[in-house]
Amino acid sequence: MAPLLETHALRREFGALVAVADVSMQVEQGTLHSIIGPNGAGKTTFFNLLNGTLKPTSGRVLFKGQEITHLPVHRTAHLGIGRSFQITNIFPNLSVFENIRLAAQALGSDNFKLFRPFHRFKTYIERAEAVVDLVGLSAQADQPARILPHGAQRKLELGMILAPDPELLLLDEPTAGMASEQVPELIALIQNIQQKGNKTIMLVEHNMNVVMNVSDKITVMNYGQVLAEGAPQEIADNEAVQTAYLGELYSPE
Amino acid sequence: MTKSTFSLSNSLGLLALLLIMIALPFAIALFDGQSPAAVLGSETGSAKFIQGLLIEVFILAIYALSYDLVLGVTGLLSFGHAMFFAVGAYWTGIAFKSLGWGVGVTLLALVAAAVVQALLFGVVLARVKGITFALVTLGLASVFHIIIQATEFSTYTGADVGLQGVVVPEWIDTVDQRFRFYVIALLATFGFYLLYRRFVDSPTGRVCVAIRENEERALALGYNTFYFKLIALLLASITAAFAGFLHTVHQPIVSPNVASLGFTVAALLMILIGGVGTLSGAILGAAVFRLLEYYLERWFGPSASFLLGLIYIGLVFFLPYGIIGTWHISGFRLKGVTWLLERGRSQN
Ligand SMILES: Nc1ncnc2c1ncn2[C@@H]1O[C@H](COP(=O)(O)OP(=O)(O)O)[C@@H](O)[C@H]1O
């Protein structure tokens, strides 16, 4: 079967800096595909190229065999590519519920109903209620997003990508800055979503125990390039990866 | 969270306010020793005078409301907003004076003109953001300001003197039909307010608020934010043009000042006084703005503008979220500034 997402020699330069250097990658349908690598390796930039936030310098992106290289970000969202952010990116003065409701409304066909109250559109209300519940924010649903503690904001960030029910989820360090005891809960939630919904997930994550446990496939990036790719065990055993990145982070027992 | 902002008590309150405003001229007439019939007959006196002042408040309120939609709700900083009003004011004057058109056709053409100018701003919108948008819209409005003062068009616009001697159709003539026009302006204010409330509460309006909060995030969710901003501009343009129409009918002269940067700043001041992004604040702000200006001038003469300046500084200093904004400060239906200010404070 053709991969859900593929890139061909995808490249992005910032002036003299090559943030993503001719990366060719295939992401299979229904897998959890992790991308790891040191800070500055180009992981976030790679995500930005995949969903159209940034334009590539050269190379191509294909989603379900269709060329999406030059589609702007609001178009790729409609194709079923969802994106969450490493640095919490929410609507600070709107309630938790409204943040998620807006995410649910985005891909619907009611965005240009100018003079009908939003609460008449039950689909989005119900979807938002379900997602708020799913990410465990029911108690804070009516609070403005900005006053949530960091961990809860990370859950909100996840809720905002889940609400429109995308086929491909690009999760950029979903646990960034979370207290370590909160991490397993969030990861279990992500795994559960992937398995139940047969979703495809691309995950950037620094916690190597998590990555080794949940991934079907891992791509290691360094200086914008793919250093290695394979199943978790292959990556753990790879000497180049050990020296460049895993050394002090993870050692197979 | 799923509640509508239209509660029953809310609607009853608005209805009561409307009735009070309609009864007000009669109460003033009685108080002044006139018979209530004097109001209907447009007889000279305090009742007629205060209606005139309130009509000016209503016109400014509609204008400020339209600016609040653009800046307060959608977060678009436009410095060319006066042009939206001026196009309506000049168009009405020219249609009545030079073309001899009736009210209906004039209004239809006015909507068309408002749409065209919103699209013109939309062209800018598609290309630049933030402070650049502010400057380019200022540029557009300045060009318009210059054109209406150009001597080449003075037969139509009256050049730098402005449009004078506009003949207003008798049935809305504000001298002979003061109370009728008062009610028209009052109803228009309520109508636009309710329409705006409804818009802000709609799926489209909610996205406008999301754009003010974080446009990049709205885009990443899949909203093509350009169209939402354009809709806000279109709505605001039509609204402000209508305010301009009322202005010309009421005065009935038009000064080029209504196209100046100063008049945009007036809108900014009104929504700052009332509370940015609150809609009702725009109306309250317009009332405070016009009534303060009038009464200070009456009581203190030439020192009025100095006093006005002091009062505005005080208001912005003590009520940084405006009157309405500070009123529901514990809520969070406020603008991004709240969040920034709070962060600033917590870092101190
Ligand atoms: N908008 C930008 N402008 C200039 N340089 C950038 C920009 N975004 C990222 N970079 C640079 O690109 C490199 C890769 O960054 P990033 O993709 O954020 O890495 P990662 O997510 O793997 O930590 C870094 O050196 C970073 O400084």
Ligand SMILES: [Mg+2]
């Ligand atoms: Mg990153």
